[in-house]
Amino acid sequence: MSGIHPFRVLRAKPLWIANGVITGVLALLFTVFYVGANVDPVDHMKNLPVGLVNADKGATVGGEQVNLGARITESIKKSTAGGDKIDWKVMDEKEMKAELGKGKLYGALVVPADFTSATTALTGAATAGTPTRPTLTVLTNQSAGSVGSSLARAVTTQAAESASLQVGKELTAQSGTRQAELPAAARILLVDPAAVTVEDGHPLDSHSGLGLTAFYYALVLVVCGMLSANVISGQVDHALGYTHNDMGPLRLHRPLIRATRVQTLAVSSTLMAGLSLLMGSLVMVGAVGLMGMHAAHLPLLWLFSVCAIAVSGIGALSLLAVFGTPGMLVVTLVFIGMAVPTANATTPIQALPGFYRFLAEFEPLRQITGGIRSILYYDAQADAGLSRGWVMMAVGLAAAALFGFGMTGWYDRKGLHRIPAGTEPEKTAAPA
Known part of the structure; x- marks a missing residue:
């Protein structure tokens, strides 16, 4: 035995330097990997796959066939407001459900089959009762990841609301002087005609x-x-x-x-x-x-x-x-x-x-x-x-x-x- 007290090793600089370098690098790397990856997911988001479905069957208005759903999906697809953050994938309902069921989509925006008929009905003659408000459906997909689903939900909801306002401007311009004949509720709805609803596109068991x-x-x-x-x-x-x-x-x-x-x-x-x-x-x-x-x-x-x-x-x-x-x-x-x-x-x-x-x-x-x-x-x-x-x-x-x-x-x-x-x-x- 050397007779040297064990605590004397604490005086050794190499002991402090070697362990300091190792533990310091480890702490820095874990910080970079964990915090760096999650510090600003919205800013780093690029090409998040989201479905865009137009199930609208259209309607005949003034002797012409109109499909507001096609206008909405085309407008969203061409929109540069989101840059390359969202990869809008135009598809039908069957394809959309299949992609949600494989985790390949983080969400979807669906224009229902009666969207045009329900929307144009707001510009009809005055009738008793409250007009039926058309809907745009935002689907989420928690199975693909809760954060990704939340990001897709936020962007898709914003796109649906913007599309509703755009349709409202077009309908208001088309109705012209006939707006005075509409019920008060219809005139209010005409500005922002579509209601945006959120549903689970791929429901999971409660124990998931x-x-x-x-x-x-x-x-x-x-x-x-x-x-x-x-x-x-x-x-x-x-x-x-x-x-x-x-x-x-x-x-x-x-x-x-x-x-x-x-x-x-x-x-x-x-x-x-x-x-x-x-x-x-x-x-x-x-x-x-x-x-x-x-x-x-x-x-x-x-x-x-x-x-x-x-x-x-x-x-x-x-x-x-x-x-x-x-x-x-x-x-x-x-x-x-x-x-x-x-x-x-x-x-x-x-x-x-x-x-x-x-x-x-x-x-x-x-x-x-x-x-x-x-x-x-x-x-x-x-x-x-x-x-x-x-x-x-x-x-x-x-x-x-x-x-x-x-x-x-x-x-x-x-x-x-x-x-x-x-x-x-x-x-x-x-x-x-």
Whole structure:
């Protein structure tokens, strides 16, 4: 024993500098990733997909066929007021419902079939009673993300109200001197003829967390894989005798079993794949069985969950094997720091700055969230995110294997063994 008091290490500048740099960079990066992605989604919004449906059948007015719905949709489509923030997609009702049911639209504006007839009726001769006010319907889609749905609702409602005022100006100009013959209520409605109503375009079960259960379920899968990788890596090192294992006041140590870095990663990955079966099962039991989360296609949900944990875990193990002790920081940044803001769950990708949109193309949480969302909300439709989820998990697994085994194999060939030949780790006896 050296006889130096342990607290004297606090005088060492390298200790403060090294830890200060690591923790400072970590704090800065998390701030940039989380706050930077969400600080101004409206300003960063670009091409948010919103449906535009004209179901109006039109009406004959003064011997001419008139379709005010077509005027409204054409005006909104050509309008430059929103710039490129909204990508208006003109479609029929069937296409709109299908796109909402796949999470490809964040909302829609629907002009009903009787819009022209109900609107032009306001300019008719004076009649008793209150005229029937035509409606424009704004549809929301919480299943695609609550923030994205809210952004789409705000812009679509504004567009509907502006369209109503424009139609009111046209009708007022056309009615001319006949306005004096109209009931007072009709003259008031003529200025702003359409009522704007808001409805849920793709209703979810009450146990769907307002469209967020898919995100949180996917986050649990990624966290399970990431944290399990850290545990498994440490336990495999202990089983091979490379590290001690502290259990309370006891320090346990096993005889050294020499293993190459490739062999160690192979053992850890095999253990992760096997335990993913257990973890995936327990996650589903906890979410669906204990917490009552609404879910369909349970066998598919179980399989996807197991694979998501396995891929996330093996990816994290590869990073730990290549980078060593700093690997856990890299794992945290890749699977949590950069992943949560780009998951297309809390904030839509279309409302993220360009750098975050780039990250979203390959970040694992976004791909897993899309697959889980398809299973839970969209009847497991392949083009609702499920196919992309499977493909990207396969790509991620291949990339992790190539990177992990490629780098550890290179370490082995270069003789960069964990314990040089002829040396043994220090033996520490457990206290009596």
